[in-house]
Amino acid sequence: MMNIMKKPSVLLGALALGLILSSVSAQAANEQYFPLQSYRVGPYAAGGTGFFGGFIDYLQYVNLKEGGVNGVKFTWSECETEYVVEKGVECYERLKKGLNGAPAAATNPLSVGIAYATLERSTADKLPLITINHGRTDSTDGSVFPYVFPLQLNPYSEVSAIINYIGDKSGGLDKLKGKKIVTLFHGSPYGKETNPILELLAKKYGFSLTLLEVPHPGNEQQSQWLNIRRIKPDWVILRGWGVMNPVALKTAQKTGFPADHIIGNIWSNSEEDAAPAGTAAKGFISITTHPSGTNFPVLQDIDKTVLKAGKGNLQDAKRFGTVYYNLGVVNGILNVEAVRVAQAKFGKRPLTGEEVRWGFENIKLDDARLKQLGAYGLVQPLKLSCSDHEGGGAVRFQQWDGKQWKVISDWVQADRKLLRPIIEESSHKYAKEKGITPRDCAKES
Amino acid sequence: MEFFLEVLIGGLLAGLMYSLVAIGFVLIYKASGVFNFAQGAMVLFAALTFVSLLERGVPFWGAFAVTLLSMLMLAWAIERMVLRPLVNRPPITLFMATLGLSYIIEGLAQTLWGAQVHGLDLGISDEPFEVAGLLLSQFDLFAAGTAGLLVLALSLLFNKTRVGISLRAVADDQLAALSIGIKLQKVWMIVWAVAGFVGLVAGLLWGARLGVQFSLSLIVLKALPVLIIGGFTSIGGAIVGGLIIGASEKLAEVYLGPVIGGGIENWFPYVLALLFLLVRPAGIFGERAIERV
């Protein structure tokens, strides 16, 4: 020992080494990690690049602007899934352990298939699975699905809100009686999911409903639209995905159906869905959980601190403020907010997935808080709880003017009271199948 | 009745769009016996290149010329690197090579031009108009006209020009064609280049219809049953097959769909083609193979 001490160079070396080591561990100990199962190639690349671009830019923004949350910086890494389920699973398994000691906060795959495949794994690994605006409807029931969060809007709320909007336009829900509505849906489990709810609503309000299926991928819709022409409906609800959307709009024009009586659902609402249809898309209405555009303080700020500094994630800067990008930003806001809420309870340090989950369940965004975040009007007021993992259930309607989306309505609320028993019935069936005892939410704080 | 006619006409016109893709297959199969699965990828590549050039401010005909040139280069590369080394291999091997080829072309197209969805406007409006109470689409008629022109031009090329005649010779008997001094490699390259041109035309029309994006390469699946019914070796067959498939799948969707469940358009053409095959194993216009031991 003495010998070593006598040699200053060795001592210095050891010190330096110790410093490096400690700085590495100190840095790692103060970061929160987001594993990103992103997709930037393949048929759905347009959605993936926008969403993950917005998400990453928001995390970057929080890092640059505030130095993270309470000094805990965010870190992330990407793993390409190509929207393919087993690649998503591989990515999940690879990334779930965190990065350089920074624990993972939550996964955000933005893919129904991957979400389903990692749902049980997430619960077993205690890592929240965020399926913003999509996912498994019955996971809204947090007592059965403690780690799954279909934030803002689940598929059932989506159609309910659309019907409420149509009712509004017709002068009241009672005026729906005798109206004709056609739903054009993508020939996949996703497309079919809401059909029972539509049938239920049709019975309740007395409108006649026709369900027409478009086989995947949906690049031929002549016969469906000729059928629509024959039925002469008052409204067409478009439940599309990918290429099916622009083709629907083009074929509608070809068969003389007015675009302003087509209402697109949550996956038919982006620039990429409307723009390729050219002039045929003009007047097309769709729902959205967040307006596009850059007119929000938080987006202005991201532009200033991230994009102008050359640290933006988007390859094509023109896509800043588009629907998918803004969804990514909204998703970022909600994830970061959950971390913030959880830190207030568990301490200002990187948190485990279990702790972040508590954060998600206690998110409470009211108008005041949204104004603070610079996201008033961009994000709907949201309050989650142990039993309610959706929180919002409201949408706004927007119309395509040929170049961009214009918001044309205020928040339209879904009839969540009506839907809740259906959701619970389904989640309890799942709990029984899997032998899960639902949590008692009255006992959770 | 009116509705029936409308569906029928819509189906026939859509069928011609399928034929456009199928013609590319036929050309290549005729001359080199390759069942070219990469035709869909070629359509995607052509359309994506064209639209990306257009978006970068290149004028229409300039973009057309550059795209055509790149299709020629692609044909040359395919002949050199895939066909020539695989000469005299069983057709199944060649088919699988084109599967690999379609991966390469799809990857290449997206590497070069990105994965964004592009709109393509050919300047043909798609307002419907009515003739005697029947709804007709201007765009579909235009597409049908293009398909007709293409067939006319191709049959002129095949029957009247020197190149065309040597093409037919190669298609008939490769060995005999070689022995009278026809350069096989040159013929192949020309055929693949022509198929590339057909792919470009199909890409433009389909791109204007769907928007230019990845799923363009999936239209190859619509062209397959067309080929089966028409036969692999007949351009006229591709047209007739397209008309049959287009009309029957639309009528089936409208009239059969409500009975057994909608969305049958994906598999109906295949089942129909299968039924055809059981009656005529080489398609309507295909040549019957005679097997010797």
Add this chain to the structure above:
Amino acid sequence: MLYRESGQFSTSYLAEGRLFKLYQQRWGFYALLAFAFLAVPYLGNDYWFSAILIPFLVLSLAGLGLNLLTGYAGQISLGSAAFMAVGAFAAYNFQLRIDGMPLLLGFFFGGVTAALVGVVFGLPSLRIKGFYLLVSTLAAQFVVTWVLTQFGWFSNYNSSGVISAPPLVILGHDFSSPAGRYLLTLGVAAALFWFAHNIVHSELGRRWMAVRDMDTAAAVIGIPILQTKLLAFAISSFILGIAGALWAFAYLGTVEPHGFDLSRSFQILFIIIIGGMGSILGNFLGAAFIVLLPILLSNLSATFLAGVVDPGQLENLQKIIFGALIIFFLIKEPAGLARLWQAFRERSRIWPLRF
């Protein structure tokens, strides 16, 4: 030296019918089995089991199924994924609707259902050949997916059409941990590979190869073509069906019909092209290649190229590499990776001499 066959004779019919006639092969095989069954469960971690080993085993099994049909019996198919889907959904329903159905028996019935469906779509193979047969298998691909999405009964009226795995319990042992799922998959795969190895060395296997090489000639020498082809479809679909059930239950845990789409069929076809058609070993090599290459590429880039190359571009590059490799194999090594093993065997036979 290492691989010397000389001096090894079969002295009884039993010995003649052995799986591996050379003791080198035999002991190597036993060692490998022991390693896979005994050592790997202790050495591997969650990531290796869930993301690499299980998909590798399931895909080699699927490759085996297709290889029997395409590599041995010469019937090309683009509908492999459809038969996997049938197997998965059938096994799920047997499990769900018959109380107390043992898990493995459920798999077996899933396979049998897939075999029946395979026979139906194999029927046209008597009349149509070559590329035209693609249509029949593609029809299977589209019809099966459509039926499974269209009729809610198959997924027990799940609102998203998704089936999820029943509890993985065999004789009271729970196999739901990653290592357990690995052992379950390995056990089923080993049994089926043993079965397939025996079949291709039996009279039926010889008949398949005769039909593959030229079915008219095979008919002339008295091979019943219809029976032979249909058996190929049935056995191939049986194995694919069980692979599908494993894919759904042991690997992913949940699956929807679109998880078995055309690109999965292509993937399986690539496994046998790269691994080697008409080879049992080739299925493992091809599956290992298909599973490992993307993971390797994306891991490498995550470590070395993070931030330099766009992850999207990398995926495109991977696509190009795959395509190029397929063409490369077709040109340079039509017998696939399995040929490498043969070359190694020939080398080690004369080692340490060079010629």
